[in-house]
Amino acid sequence: MEHWLEFRTAYRLAKLGTVSATANDLGVHRATVNRHVDIIEKAFGTKFFQRHARGYTLTDAGQDLLDVASRADELISDLAGRSQGKAGQLTGSLLITSLSGLAPLIMPAIARFGITHPDIKLAFSADEALARLEYGEAHIAVRAGARPQEQDYVVLPFCKLRFGLYAAQSYVDHFGRPNPDDISGRKFIGAVTGGSRLPFTQWMTDNVAQDHIALETMDPSVIIAAIESGLGLGFLTEHDARTRPELVEVIAPQDVWSTDLWIVTHVDLHRTQKVQEFLKCLRLVNEVQKTSG
Secondary structure (H helix, E strand, C coil): CHHHHHHHHHHHHHHHHHHHHHHHHHCCCCCHHHHHHHHHHHHCCCCCCCCCEEEEEEEEHHHHHHHHHHHHHHHHHHHHHHHHHCCCCCEEEEEEEECCCHHHHHHHHHHHHHHHHHCCCEEEEEECCCCCCCCEEEEEEEEEEECCCCCCCEEEEEEEEEEEEEEEEEHHHHHCCCCCEECCCCCCCCCCCCCCCCHHHHHHHHCHHHHHEECCCCHHHHHHHHHHHCCEEEEHHHHHHCCCEEEEEEEEEEEEEEEEEEEEEEECCCCHHHHHHHHHHHHHHHHHHHCCC
């Protein structure tokens, strides 16, 4: 490809944001970075960057550059990793993104992958914002809810996540076992307002008064800790409850309180070896969890 060297320099500048950081990353002089940017912008007849005192920001054309270049960089890295993998282990990096509450479901696959491919640098991003896979913000995303519809995404079903209502044994010992048909007067962990997309939110809104919320939170780790402390009743996933046999099931997990999980990759990177190896780990772990469940 003509101007590949300049294209690579522009990509690193788009990722790092400053000429000095890019020069250090590539091991070249700052003037070389500026020259490469000038060459590539003249070659394409457009501005990829806006220059300002604190660095470089991308124009709309620059975002397109980042889109294409990030995938090209990954494909080249994958080719190098395949070559090295023939004699040893895969190398490079793998970034997985999902909601923090889904981490316990995904972590066994990450652990299996890390043990099998120790030279891959692993990273996990837990963020409410959806990663833009086309810009290289993640290699693999696990998303909950409706099937993602983004163009150029490969979407695979992972599993169905069902929720049930649980209490700590200490809560039962102190207040008695809750009657699932009459929860009046019981204290709850969670929220009855706020527009949450969790599948049990409507049940909470319909059945729990605001003054019966012992602790208002939608953070999964906080909900688990509060339930375990005996503060009140709360909704947990089947997986979370299964790993905590000391909890008491008040209402069993139901399909009406469920959400679908999806594995999402970008079409250009879906067939890369490291992504395919991680998908194998996800499938294996999912089968084990189904069997144990």
